[in-house]
Amino acid sequence: MQNPIPLMEAGITKTRSVCGYCGVGCAVDVMTRDNRIVGIQPAMDGPANEGALCVKGQFAYDFVHHPDRLTRPLVRRDDGKLHPTTWDEALQIAADGFLRAAAEHGEASVYGIASGRTPSEADYLMQKWVRAGFGTHNIDNCSRA
Amino acid sequence: MSNPLKDMEKPDVIFCIGTNMTECHPVAATRLKKAVANGATLIVADPRRIRLAEMAHLYLPLRVGSDTALLLAMAHVIARDGLIDQEFVAARTEGIDRLLEHIRDFTPEWAETITGVPAADIETAARLYGRADRGAIYYTLGVTEHICGVDNVQSLCNLVLMTGNIGREGTGINPMRGQNNVQGAGDSGAIPNNYVGFQSVSDPANQAKFTALYGREMSLEKGPTKVTALDRCGEQIRAMLIDGENTLVSDPDRIHGEHALRSLDHLVVMDIFLSETAELAHVVLPAAGWAEVDGHYTNTERRIQRVRKAVEPPGEAMPDWWIITQLAQKMGIPGFDYESPKAVFNELCSASPIYAGIDWDLAESGQYQWPIPYKGHPGTPRLHEDGFINGRGKFMLIGYRDPAEVVSADFPVWLTTGRRLESYHTNTQTGRAEGIDYLLPRETLEVHPADVDAWGLANGGLARLSSRRGSVEVVVEATERSPRGTVFCSFAFNDVPVNILTGSGYDPITQTAELKVCPVRVEALIEEEIGLVA
Numbered sequence: 001m002q003n004p005i006p007l008m009e010a011g012i013t014k015t016r017s018v019c020g021y022c023g024v025g026c027a028v029d030v031m032t033r034d035n036r037i038v039g040i041q042p043a044m045d046g047p048a049n050e051g052a053l054c055v056k057g058q059f060a061y062d063f064v065h066h067p068d069r070l071t072r073p074l075v076r077r078d079d080g081k082l083h084p085t086t087w088d089e090a091l092q093i094a095a096d097g098f099l100r101a102a103a104e105h106g107e108a109s110v111y112g113i114a115s116g117r118t119p120s121e122a123d124y125l126m127q128k129w130v131r132a133g134f135g136t137h138n139i140d141n142c143s144r145a
Numbered sequence: 146m147s148n149p150l151k152d153m154e155k156p157d158v159i160f161c162i163g164t165n166m167t168e169c170h171p172v173a174a175t176r177l178k179k180a181v182a183n184g185a186t187l188i189v190a191d192p193r194r195i196r197l198a199e200m201a202h203l204y205l206p207l208r209v210g211s212d213t214a215l216l217l218a219m220a221h222v223i224a225r226d227g228l229i230d231q232e233f234v235a236a237r238t239e240g241i242d243r244l245l246e247h248i249r250d251f252t253p254e255w256a257e258t259i260t261g262v263p264a265a266d267i268e269t270a271a272r273l274y275g276r277a278d279r280g281a282i283y284y285t286l287g288v289t290e291h292i293c294g295v296d297n298v299q300s301l302c303n304l305v306l307m308t309g310n311i312g313r314e315g316t317g318i319n320p321m322r323g324q325n326n327v328q329g330a331g332d333s334g335a336i337p338n339n340y341v342g343f344q345s346v347s348d349p350a351n352q353a354k355f356t357a358l359y360g361r362e363m364s365l366e367k368g369p370t371k372v373t374a375l376d377r378c379g380e381q382i383r384a385m386l387i388d389g390e391n392t393l394v395s396d397p398d399r400i401h402g403e404h405a406l407r408s409l410d411h412l413v414v415m416d417i418f419l420s421e422t423a424e425l426a427h428v429v430l431p432a433a434g435w436a437e438v439d440g441h442y443t444n445t446e447r448r449i450q451r452v453r454k455a456v457e458p459p460g461e462a463m464p465d466w467w468i469i470t471q472l473a474q475k476m477g478i479p480g481f482d483y484e485s486p487k488a489v490f491n492e493l494c495s496a497s498p499i500y501a502g503i504d505w506d507l508a509e510s511g512q513y514q515w516p517i518p519y520k521g522h523p524g525t526p527r528l529h530e531d532g533f534i535n536g537r538g539k540f541m542l543i544g545y546r547d548p549a550e551v552v553s554a555d556f557p558v559w560l561t562t563g564r565r566l567e568s569y570h571t572n573t574q575t576g577r578a579e580g581i582d583y584l585l586p587r588e589t590l591e592v593h594p595a596d597v598d599a600w601g602l603a604n605g606g607l608a609r610l611s612s613r614r615g616s617v618e619v620v621v622e623a624t625e626r627s628p629r630g631t632v633f634c635s636f637a638f639n640d641v642p643v644n645i646l647t648g649s650g651y652d653p654i655t656q657t658a659e660l661k662v663c664p665v666r667v668e669a670l671i672e673e674e675i676g677l678v679a
């Protein structure tokens with residue numbers, strides 16, 4: 001059994017979450033220090049896994065802090081390349097493009113693809129954005145995998 | 146899954162078809178191993194001699210894409226040998242007479258000619274499952290990623306209904322979901338035919354409900370699937386918002402997919418990395434990823450579980466719910482004044498008949514499996530215990546169809562694709578995790594050793610793999626996991642983009658791509674040639 005006292009002394013915080021890799025949904029404790037993940041532990045009381053974890057859930061978390069992570073909104077400028085910009089400008093360009101497509105080609109010309117990895121809150125809002133925004137059902141997700 | 150994961154330790158007969166569970170769902174596979182250790186009989190049907198097949202008491206090495214034929218013959222034997230659960234069939238199903246008529250000609254001998262599995266083994270499998278006290282079926286993409294994916298699932302349902310293996314502990318029909326929240330995406334209404342909670346868009350009552358809830362007139366017409374939408378890019382479809390999905394690498398027929406996305410007037414992608422898809426976008430929005438947001442996933446047994454933020458997202462990256470909310474506000478879409486994921490989740494629950502009994506605070510425990518129809522309801526770990534939601538279970542009349550493309554003189558080898566334990570989907574995540582690079586440094590083509598010799602290949606040498614759509618180069622690995630005449634490659638790696646090859650057809654109902662089957666040609670690449678290939 002883990003003794004919580006040395007962890008706290010080492011400045012490590014545990015956050016209960018769920019593995020993000022497959023549909024089994026193993027409960028995990030994410031161990032962090034100074035805003036970085038330093039390890040993953042299986043949750044002994046996780047209802048789907050009861051303390052088990054596979055190699056993906058155990059080790060594949062380095063991507064979270066990978067230097068290639070996107071950190072700023074990007075927009076394509078006249079030179080054809082993607083350039084960093086502010087949230088406000090990126091969202092405005094994104095919004096204008098959808099409104100223009102709907103105005104010029106009809107509301108059925110806009111389509112949304114949600115993710116099978118993001119939390120349900122993101123999926124719900126993706127479908128609501130399509131339905132409340134355009135009145136269509138032009139929405140799908142990557143249910144294949 | 147009709148039954149909870151913990152039921153996986155309870156069956157006395159387990160039938161796994163098209164599921165590489167030890168690699169794709171390792172923790173679930175551990176439970177099956179426990180059942181087998183406790184005396185359960187394991188039947189595995191899969192074209193490849195996967196690890197699960199090694200554990201099986203009876204292994205059925207069927208030809209890729211021939212599942213329906215196998216299942217029809219199993220139904221035939223169950224009927225012929227008097228193994229139908231008459232009481233269950235009379236009380237809870239309809240259409241048995243038509244089914245019995247339909248399957249009379251689909252003998253095990255007929256199925257042997259299509260599947261390559263000996264008729265005697267098909268009979269044994271049918272008798273084992275038919276006589277089981279608690280028979281459970283598990284399947285994954287190996288069953289659904291075909292033009293006949295729906296036929297395969299309905300054929301499995303027929304077996305379940307004939308034998309009454311449903312609604313009890315250790316039984317059921319159990320699809321294992323691939324991605325962590327594919328179940329939640331469907332539950333939440335991110336599908337073209339249903340609102341949140343699988344409420345049909347074609348039902349005028351639902352139209353009225355959501356017209357009121359979302360503040361504008363809703364269409365009664367189903368939307369196109371993703372596959373159809375990609376086909377229509379540049380024509381009817383002009384603008385797309387894509388959330389966290391590397392569409393380009395993960396979709397079959399990659400050249401077509403890239404062309405489709407390039408022909409859009411406007412493409413906006415939210416992602417955590419600059420994926421191949423994001424590189425084509427007009428606007429890229431940096432999203433917070435796993436361990437950086439609060440919310441919920443729903444797992445393969447319909448269990449709703451909280452995920453929590455443990456670290457800050459990098460730079461200016463923001464949670465998806467915030468990004469979509471801001472975008473909707475900029476466009477003037479009403480009803481997007483959320484200030485937390487909690488507000489979003491509570492709206493989702495209140496609009497969904499299957500989540501109606503929970504909210505953000507109740508979901509905290511992780512104990513609920515949907516449907517949870519009202520507050521105070523304990524949730525439903527096991528479906529169909531007291532009856533089917535839509536009345537009686539209907540037997541479906543399914544025929545066998547060949548895959549969209551079959552082997553020919555030009556493309557004489559079956560390619561089948563899948564996933565490996567160490568890599569996950571298109572690798573935008575695990576490809577960047579150093580521990581995983583170490584475990585699986587490069588992709589290989591799995592070829593039976595006798596085929597390696599017969600085709601002039603070398604174990605560890607390079608081969609060119611060609612289909613009607615393109616070709617790729619890949620390192621050959623001789624292994625008896627592959628049967629003669631069938632080769633295997635995973636779709637995880639961008640430097641071996643097997644999805645240039647695949648994509649010959651789609652299931653007419655779900656439009657799930659036929660990723661599992663593709664006729665190819667395999668040729669040895671000689672040294673001088675290697676420098677020339679792009």
Ligand code: SF4
Nearest residue numbers: 019021022026054057
């Ligand atoms: S730990 Fe392994 S089995 Fe569990 S959810 Fe993660 S990937 Fe799936």
